Amino acid sequence: MKIVYFAWVREKTGxxxxxxxxxxxxxxxxxxxxxxxxxxxxxxxxxxxxPKIIRVAINxxxxxxDHPIEANDEIAFFPPVTGGR
Amino acid sequence: MIKIQQKNFDVKAELEAxxxxxxxxxxxxxxxxxxxxxxxxxxLSAMTLEQxxxxxxxxxxxxxxxxxQRWSLHSTLIIHxxxxxxxGEQIVLVAAASAHREVTFEACHFLIxxxxxxxxFWKLEETQDGNSWVAARDSDETAVANWKHPKQV
Numbered sequence: 001m002k003i004v005y006f007a008w009v010r011e012k013t014g015x016x017x018x019x020x021x022x023x024x025x026x027x028x029x030x031x032x033x034x035x036x037x038x039x040x041x042x043x044x045x046x047x048x049x050x051p052k053i054i055r056v057a058i059n060x061x062x063x064x065x066d067h068p069i070e071a072n073d074e075i076a077f078f079p080p081v082t083g084g085r
Numbered sequence: 086m087i088k089i090q091q092k093n094f095d096v097k098a099e100l101e102a103x104x105x106x107x108x109x110x111x112x113x114x115x116x117x118x119x120x121x122x123x124x125x126x127x128x129l130s131a132m133t134l135e136q137x138x139x140x141x142x143x144x145x146x147x148x149x150x151x152x153x154q155r156w157s158l159h160s161t162l163i164i165h166x167x168x169x170x171x172x173g174e175q176i177v178l179v180a181a182a183s184a185h186r187e188v189t190f191e192a193c194h195f196l197i198x199x200x201x202x203x204x205x206f207w208k209l210e211e212t213q214d215g216n217s218w219v220a221a222r223d224s225d226e227t228a229v230a231n232w233k234h235p236k237q238v
Contacts, residue, residue: 004137006135006137006205006207007135007207007209007218008207008218057137057140057205060137060139060140060143061140061143076137076140076205078137078205078207079207079218079220079221080220080221081202081203081204081205081206081207081221082201082206082207082208082219082220082221
């Protein structure tokens with residue numbers, strides 16, 4: 001599973017992308033993945049402390065946090081977008 | 086037509102290209118977004134736009150397709166820059182070409198409203214107080230919601 005991070009989520013976690021090979025069996029949805037991320041250490045705990053403000057895309061499509069995740073998904077975590085002007 | 090690029094764009098040349106040799110076009114409406122010097126009450130020295138390469142194009146393509154379905158347009162153009170930009174620099178160009186003017190105004194407005202709330206861009210502002218990420222505004226979501234309940238045209 002490829003995970004990508006943008007904006008302050010990237011800054012707080014300290015990485016822009018990574019590949020996760022083995023996730024615990026109970027990590028089945030985006031929300032589960034967020035809970036798991038919180039346990040990874042200070043930067044991750046801080047970045048994911050308030051899941052409500054985290055936006056998610058699965059395979060480059062916006063997704064809700066109750067969406068199931070698959071081993072070969074590309075999952076992105078980022079703040080609400082601010083394009084245009 | 087969609088272009089996501091770091092480099093600046095020449096509005097006149099881009100609009101010429103949009104027009105081409107199509108003499109059935111009666112009007113083109115365009116919107117140019119610029120880096121504003123004031124961020125809240127602070128003076129901005131620069132702004133960095135981060136994007137999600139790949140997803141940006143996909144999302145904007147959907148927005149463009151929706152505009153093309155919704156209005157009778159000849160063509161549309163969306164150029165969005167990323168990277169570090171200074172106050173006064175151009176960020177975004179949106180244009181819509183059609184036989185008649187009304188639809189070009191509406192389509193242009195629609196495109197920029199949706200870019201703002203759907204395209205995966207994030208802005209980091211640099212001021213004398215340091216760097217800070219721009220938060221999304223509720224008013225932008227309201228603008229998009231209004232397009233879902235359009236007035237009859």
